[in-house]
Each structure stands twice: as C-alpha cells, then as structure tokens.
Amino acid sequence: MKTVSEVMTRDIHIAAPDQSIADAAAEMARADIGCLPVGDKDKLVGMITDRDLVVRAVAKGLGPKTLVSEVMTDSIKYCYADQSVDEVARNMAELGVRRLPVVNREKRLVGFIALSNIAQSGDDGARDTFLRGVATPH
Secondary structure, eight states, X not given: OOBHHHHSBXXXXXXXXXXXXHHHHHHHHHHTOSEEEEEETXXXXXXXXXXXXXXXXXXXXXXXXXXXXXXXXXXXXXXXXXXXXXXXXXXXXXXXXXXXXXXXXXXXXXXXXXXXXXXXXXXXXXHHHHHHHHSSOO
C-alpha cells in the first residue's frame, strides 16, 4: 500500500493572509493550480481556492485589493505524509474535498494530494472510493 508521500505533489506555492486576492489569483494562474495554502510565518492558517475568489470575492463585488484573509477558508483539513493513500482517499471522499495539504508529523507543510495524485497512484480501490465521494452530481 502506497503512502501519501509517494504520490503527493511537492511543489508548493503559498499565499499570505495580507496578500491581495489579485496577487493570489496571479500566482494560481502562473502555477496552473486551483488553490493556495495560506501561511502566516510558519503556520498554515487557511486555504484560498479559485472558487473562493469567484464566490466570496467577485460575486460579492469585492475588488482586487481585497486581502486573502477576507475570502479564504480558515477551517483547514489536512493529511499526514505517512498515511496510506487508501485511508486519505476515504477521508477525502467523506469530507467531499478534491485536494488536501499534506503535513509531516511536526505539522509542517510538505505537499499536496489531489484527485490527479490518487488517480495516478495505481491504487484502484482508493481511486474508486475517492471518485464516488467527490465526483457525484449535486
């Protein structure tokens, strides 16, 4: 059984809570990613997604200088690098999330795991469990 550290993405881009949403969106565009963890000093304090930008900022008429802290999700779900892919896929399916930050046991951010990582992990059971949980119509 594979662990998260074997399949996760290690290239991490981080936003700051006092950064503008325009800067965060530009970073997402440059890196071709849909979310950024939000870090304050050495602590993970939130997540900002492309959906947060649309639903919590644009749809409410907030401008590009709005701070990330005003639209980010501050309830952070994460997994550990040494957990099994199968266990994390089940947890993600239950939570209904498509990506999670990955931390080590000292709770330092070390990567991300997403649908694509699980789909390419070679663990068909984990992939199927995850897809049933997050890829169902609303």
